[in-house]
Amino acid sequence: MTQPNLLVIMSDEHQARAxxxxxxxxxxxxHLDALAARGIRFTDAYTPSPICVPARAAFATGRHVHQNRLWDNAMPYTGSPSGWGHALQRTGVPVESIGKLHYRHDEDPAGFDTEHIAMQVAGGVGMVWASIRQEEERVHMPGRMLGDYIGPGTSNYTDYDEAVVERSQRWFKERALLKDARPWCLYVGLVAPHFPFVVPEDYLGLYPADRLPEVKLHPRTGYVRHPWVEKQNAMADSESKFRDEAERLCAMSAYYGLTTWMDHNVxxxxNGLEAAxxxxxxxxxxxxxxxxxxxARGLWGKSNLYQESVSIPMIMAGPGIAPATCDTPVSLLDLSASIPAHxxxxxDCEGQPLQEIAARPADPERPILSQYHAVGAVSGAFMLRKGRWKLNWYVDYPPELFDLKSDPEELTDLASDPAYRETVRYLEGELRGLMDVDAANEQAFADQAAMVEGYGGREKAMKLGAPAATPPPELPG
Known part of the structure; x- marks a missing residue:
C-alpha cells in the first residue's frame, strides 16, 4: 500500500470546546481524547457557515458559501460544482459515504461511489420556508425547534446513529474481504449531538442538573443581545419555550450526554476499523x-458567529502523524483540500491541506472567513478571524469586535470603543479584501427570492421542508 486509507468522521453540532x-x-x-493524544488537534478550527446545509456544501466543494451560492438549508449540494469526492473518483480512489450528508438526493452525482443510508434534506428540497427572511416578511418557526420532548430515551436520531455505526463496522469487514489493495476513503456522518435532546439515560445521568454551571451572558442577568442576533433568535426563541427551569437544565444535560454518546460511537x-x-x-x-x-446568551442551536456556534473540533491521527497541537486557524475548507492531497x-479549492499547515510554524494571522445567510437572518452576517481579533460584520447593523487573546469567551464587544476604531476599520478592509460582502448579501436575497418564486410563491414555500430537525431516512429492516 503506497498510501494510508482515509476515514473522515463528521458529527453534527459539536461545540469545539466540548x-x-x-x-x-x-x-x-x-475516545476523542485518545485520538487527539496520538495525533494533531487543531485548536482553532471553524465552519464556513454555522448551519448544516451550506457548511456541508462548502466542505464538499472546498469553496466559500458565496462562491457556491448555496446559502441556506433549502439549497443543498447536488454534485456541482465538482468536489473532493469527484477528485478521488477521477484518480480511481474508492470513495464511499455512510450516514448524514445533507445533500439533495441519493441519485445526484455527489462524488461517492456508493452512499449508504444517507440522510439528505427533507423531500429533496429542504427548509424552503426558512429562506423567507426579509425584514418585512420575517418567518417565525411554528412549534419548538428543540423538539417536543427533552430527556432520557431514544429518538429517530439515536436510532439512526446506531445504524450508521453498525453499517460502518460492517463496511470495514466487507472491505477487508475484498481483493483490492487500493487505499480507500470513507466518510461517516453522525447526527449527535444535534437536537432533539433525547439521549439514553446512562449518558444523561453523567451530567446532573445540579452540577451544571451557569451559562454566560444570559439576558436575565442584564445582558443585551446584539440587535442582529436578537432578530435572528426571534425566529425560534428556544429559550422562551422551555416549560420550566428544570427542562432548560435538562436540555443542557442532554446536549452534553449526546456529546458523550457521540464519542462512544466514534x-x-x-474499534471496527482496528478489528478489520x-x-x-x-x-x-x-x-x-x-x-x-x-x-450561552440565552441562545440555542447555531446560526450566529459566536465561538460556541462557529468554532468546530478538528483532529487528525494516523500513520506519520506525531502527537501535537496546531494553533494556526483552519476551516472545513482546509479539510476539503486535505482529502485529495492525501x-x-x-x-482546485480555497483551502490548504491540514498536514501542510501543521508542518509549518504556527501562523495566528492566517485569516478565516465564515458567513450566514439562512433562517432568521435579516441580513448577511460575516466573520473574519485574524490574529487575536475576531470581527463579526452585519450588513446594515453595527459590527462586533472581540479580542480572543484576552477575552476568549467573547464577554466584551470592543467595536463601539473609540480606542478600537482603527482596528475595526483595518479588519473591515481585510474582510472586504477577501470578498464583496454587500454583493454577497444582495445575491443571497435574490437567489432565495427566485427559489421561493420557483416553488410557486410564499404560500406554497411555507409548506416545504422539515419544520425543524431533518428526518433521517427509513432504515432497512
Whole structure:
C-alpha cells in the first residue's frame, strides 16, 4: 500500500470546546481524547457557515458559501460544482459515504461511489420556508425547534446513529474481504449531538442538573443581545419555550450526554476499523459541521458567529502523524483540500491541506472567513478571524469586535470603543479584501427570492421542508 486509507468522521453540532482534550471542565470524550493524544488537534478550527446545509456544501466543494451560492438549508449540494469526492473518483480512489450528508438526493452525482443510508434534506428540497427572511416578511418557526420532548430515551436520531455505526463496522469487514489493495476513503456522518435532546439515560445521568454551571451572558442577568442576533433568535426563541427551569437544565444535560454518546460511537467505529485490520494503515480525521450555543446568551442551536456556534473540533491521527497541537486557524475548507492531497489527486479549492499547515510554524494571522445567510437572518452576517481579533460584520447593523487573546469567551464587544476604531476599520478592509460582502448579501436575497418564486410563491414555500430537525431516512429492516 503506497498510501494510508482515509476515514473522515463528521458529527453534527459539536461545540469545539466540548471535549476533554480541549480543556472542558466536565464533558467526557475519552475516545476523542485518545485520538487527539496520538495525533494533531487543531485548536482553532471553524465552519464556513454555522448551519448544516451550506457548511456541508462548502466542505464538499472546498469553496466559500458565496462562491457556491448555496446559502441556506433549502439549497443543498447536488454534485456541482465538482468536489473532493469527484477528485478521488477521477484518480480511481474508492470513495464511499455512510450516514448524514445533507445533500439533495441519493441519485445526484455527489462524488461517492456508493452512499449508504444517507440522510439528505427533507423531500429533496429542504427548509424552503426558512429562506423567507426579509425584514418585512420575517418567518417565525411554528412549534419548538428543540423538539417536543427533552430527556432520557431514544429518538429517530439515536436510532439512526446506531445504524450508521453498525453499517460502518460492517463496511470495514466487507472491505477487508475484498481483493483490492487500493487505499480507500470513507466518510461517516453522525447526527449527535444535534437536537432533539433525547439521549439514553446512562449518558444523561453523567451530567446532573445540579452540577451544571451557569451559562454566560444570559439576558436575565442584564445582558443585551446584539440587535442582529436578537432578530435572528426571534425566529425560534428556544429559550422562551422551555416549560420550566428544570427542562432548560435538562436540555443542557442532554446536549452534553449526546456529546458523550457521540464519542462512544466514534470509539465503536474506530474499534471496527482496528478489528478489520485497518488500524495501522488508516489516517483518521474527526470534525463537525458547526457548533451549538447550548444556552450561552440565552441562545440555542447555531446560526450566529459566536465561538460556541462557529468554532468546530478538528483532529487528525494516523500513520506519520506525531502527537501535537496546531494553533494556526483552519476551516472545513482546509479539510476539503486535505482529502485529495492525501491521495495525490488534483483539486482546485480555497483551502490548504491540514498536514501542510501543521508542518509549518504556527501562523495566528492566517485569516478565516465564515458567513450566514439562512433562517432568521435579516441580513448577511460575516466573520473574519485574524490574529487575536475576531470581527463579526452585519450588513446594515453595527459590527462586533472581540479580542480572543484576552477575552476568549467573547464577554466584551470592543467595536463601539473609540480606542478600537482603527482596528475595526483595518479588519473591515481585510474582510472586504477577501470578498464583496454587500454583493454577497444582495445575491443571497435574490437567489432565495427566485427559489421561493420557483416553488410557486410564499404560500406554497411555507409548506416545504422539515419544520425543524431533518428526518433521517427509513432504515432497512
Amino acid at each position: 471535549m476533554g482534550c480541549a480543556g472542558h471542565p466536565f464533558v467526557q470524550t475519552p 470509539g465503536r467505529i474506530l 485490520g485497518f488500524g495501522d494503515d488508516t489516517l483518521v480525521v474527526y470534525t463537525s459541521d458547526h457548533g451549538d450555543n447550548v444556552g 491521495f495525490g489527486s488534483e483539486f
